[in-house]
Amino acid sequence: MSRVAYVNGTYQPHGEAVVHVEDRGFQFADGVYEVWSVFDGRLADFDGHMTRLHRSLNELRIDIPMSVAALTRVLRETIRRNRVKNGIVYLQVTRGTARRDHPFPAPGTPPSVIVTAKSISPARGEAQAKKGVAVLTQPDIRWGRCDIKTVGLLPNILAKQAAREAGAYEAWFVDDMGLVTEGSSTNAWIVDEHGKLRTRDTQANILKGCTRTTLMTLIEEQGLELDERPFSVEDVKRAREAFFTAAGAFVTPAISIDGTKIGDGKPGPITLKLRRLYLERARREAI
Numbered sequence: 001m002s003r004v005a006y007v008n009g010t011y012q013p014h015g016e017a018v019v020h021v022e023d024r025g026f027q028f029a030d031g032v033y034e035v036w037s038v039f040d041g042r043l044a045d046f047d048g049h050m051t052r053l054h055r056s057l058n059e060l061r062i063d064i065p066m067s068v069a070a071l072t073r074v075l076r077e078t079i080r081r082n083r084v085k086n087g088i089v090y091l092q093v094t095r096g097t098a099r100r101d102h103p104f105p106a107p108g109t110p111p112s113v114i115v116t117a118k119s120i121s122p123a124r125g126e127a128q129a130k131k132g133v134a135v136l137t138q139p140d141i142r143w144g145r146c147d148i149k150t151v152g153l154l155p156n157i158l159a160k161q162a163a164r165e166a167g168a169y170e171a172w173f174v175d176d177m178g179l180v181t182e183g184s185s186t187n188a189w190i191v192d193e194h195g196k197l198r199t200r201d202t203q204a205n206i207l208k209g210c211t212r213t214t215l216m217t218l219i220e221e222q223g224l225e226l227d228e229r230p231f232s233v234e235d236v237k238r239a240r241e242a243f244f245t246a247a248g249a250f251v252t253p254a255i256s257i258d259g260t261k262i263g264d265g266k267p268g269p270i271t272l273k274l275r276r277l278y279l280e281r282a283r284r285e286a287i
């Protein structure tokens, strides 16, 4: 029996059902999902899942894609078309499709909605329940592996959006100790009050930026002093200069943090020099 998936308003053969390459679910994990059990073609714990869905959407400020009645019709129709008597129905709602950029897309961008359903043999579950199953402990690293350049970027896009809504360009994450870790899509740097360059070490839970690595070579070549050591928000406020690095952003001066001017509130000379040197080298060595 061929399976069918609901994708943004139409029912499609499961094997051909696709979302756009720039769907934010695919690009950023910027979406939510629910799963209902299906018993004899009917949805179990219906209200609980629907309520949690709305809560998740509200928390992420993703528009409610359709009324409960309309969504229920889609869930039931997907179950029916897949001839699922017993199994599950899966719903995913993402912030929709837009040119890839961390901040939220323009208001009115329609969320993407996909629904799939699959049969699960009750007999198999019963057999398993009779014997019981084993459990293995694992460290809870949800998500403590920011050293991996994963597409699980939901916290990053929420931070970037918060920055944009506050009139800032980038967000800098701060850890439990009040120390800056990195930017939402960049590495963070200061020229501290003593004139020393500082950026956090990569033993910490941050992405080891390639721009950061190249810049460190340039800094050494220039005979500038670099301290790979975390700095606090207070350190940033006292710093002479601040900037952030990433592919695309290169070396971008930060002139204020949380509304407080950094240095004299203008891009600093070391930052601008490093930007120039970085751009020269990157251009020259690009292959």
Ligand code: PLP
Binding pocket: 156, 182, 183, 184, 185, 186, 187, 207, 208, 209, 210, 211, 212, 245, 246, 247
């Ligand atoms: N930190 C985070 C969280 C990033 O997403 C990025 C780039 O996307 C960076 C740092 C900078 O990395 P790179 O210089 O390799 O672009």
